[in-house]
Amino acid sequence: MSLYTAETRRLTKRRFSRFFLLGVVVVLALIAGGMFFSNQKNTPEVVAAAQAKADREFQQAVVQSEAEKKACAAQPGSDCANMWTPTRDDFQAEWYMPSTFDFREQFGAMETALAAILAVMAFVIGASFVGAEWTSGGMMNLLLWRPQRIKVLSTKLGALLVTLSVVTVVISLIWTGIFAVIGNLRGTMEGMTSGAWQSVMLMELRGLGLVLFAGAVGFGLASLGRHTAVAMGVAIGVVVLFQFGLGTVLSLAGVKFLEAYLIPTWAAAWVDKSVKLEDWNACNVSPDGCVPDTLTITWPMAGGVFGAVLVLVVGLAMWTLRSRDIT
Amino acid sequence: MSAVLEIQGLQKTYRSRKGVRKALDGFDMVVEAGQVHGFLGPNGSGKTTTLRTLLGLIRPNAGRMAILGREVPAALPEVAGSVGAIVESPQFFGNFSAQDTLLLLADAGGVERARVFEVLELVGLRDRAKDRVKTYSLGMKQRLAVASALLKNPRLLILDEPANGLDPGGIREMRTLMRNLAESGMTVVLSSHILGEIQLICDSVTIIAAGRRVAAGSVAEVLAQHATSSVRVRLESAVDLPASAAALRELGAQVSLEQDHLMVSGIAQPSAITRTLALRNVFVSELAPVSVDLESVFLELTGTAPVAGEHRQVDQTVMAQAGPAHGGWGQ
Structure with missing residues (x-):
């Protein structure tokens, strides 16, 4: 327990962790501020003004349409029967209203954004937490005090994950609260x-899972390479090689559902419950017309993949720490 | 006295694409309780590998080790609380202060926090305890490293080059500290290249070369084993040196002709030298017995004495007297 307390203190005392968290909070505050100021609540006055504007536009369109029909009829041989005639449905009041924040419809995207930002933070902090210890010699010092390698690494990982959980839960609750306020003041909570x-809470729980996964993988990669840069290098390599490179190659090769090979798709499937991929090159005839082939990636599928990666990376990190000399 | 640290037949081989290198080749070492023990060896001889292996950082290929009577590495978690160690250069997280660094170690090791302030006082860092470690000089980092090793109030203190980077005053303080710790009952193992220091403060030494023990025992014993009854002879006139050397060789002495003097050994009584030379009308201006010091023994045993015109390479040592040395396992 004393080791766990010491490791938690070490993590929270690090300036890098604090500054990175502060940076993330600033980014989140800017997003929330942007959403607050770019949305407006639809009060009866706003609705009435939008309705009036829609009516005016409709009347103008009717007048213009009649004038065009008359001009058309004046020209012999012209086919004027198919000319457009404005209807009320073409001028709905909501189209003339300012953007409004519909919590039920839009908070999911905000939650996904939060999970993604916190996952990046978790990866970097997780990697630097153990990477800096290796490069500064702190890990060796610690192992002289507690010569139980697996216990030390597990405790460090535990301290990281518990701290990340607390940070994620607190930020998620504040995030939800802020958007509930935005919904009330600048939109609707209908x-x-x-x-x-309950669905929001489950989504946030899956977001927490993504954050912990990213933190543990960053930690594991830096442990394997005994340097923060190894984890960052792998992350950059994966993005460059697999996201851009593989994406381009698969696109050129005309592979079906190429998004299924990209990590963000799986992350989105995990947080959003599912992602439906469509292949528009395939056309299945149906009464509704051409229907594309689809592939649905569900959150259990994404969870399975992330779980396998987690076990592989953290397991390898533990095994190498146990078997490799510390020089 | 009981042995606090025992090593027998320790072997460590590094394999790489460049080949196989034996860092430790059946190394033995024994340190008795309450001693200050010097652990000497040239660069690359296996000192740090030995200490790292002993402390569980490196896995040996063969051999037995025990600390405080317990076999390690198996019992290392149990004895770690009684062993304070610094290995190689002091390394700490630069953005933490000395106080934070030690408090975190104390928390991790279950040591009373009050002990942190005691050791900071002991190593002279009290007034700089809240400064970030990255602002410290090498000597101050070294003091912090010693403080971290002392934090547990250990029964066995292992220090790798503790005087590295210290100013002369710091070296003297360190020497006094080591003696005081030994007097308080702590056993200190000291690895150093400052052989004069080792000779001053150590009760016993182990010398390692090419991964094997080449000498061990009390400092006096090691010096005595390698002492030569050499006598330095200066003459009134240096012109007489060659003829005098020849005359002394006729007596059965071993004589080496130096630039302005002779080194003579193998003669029971120095008076024989003066008598022989006086008979040839050569008069002695200085006749001085040459006392051996640890440095010369070290250079002789490890074969690392500089040779004019040669550039010795790091692994280039001579395995002198590699046979069984004193003080093996259980002795």
């Missing part, structure tokens, strides 16, 4: 039944 709130 449809937020207990079931909808």
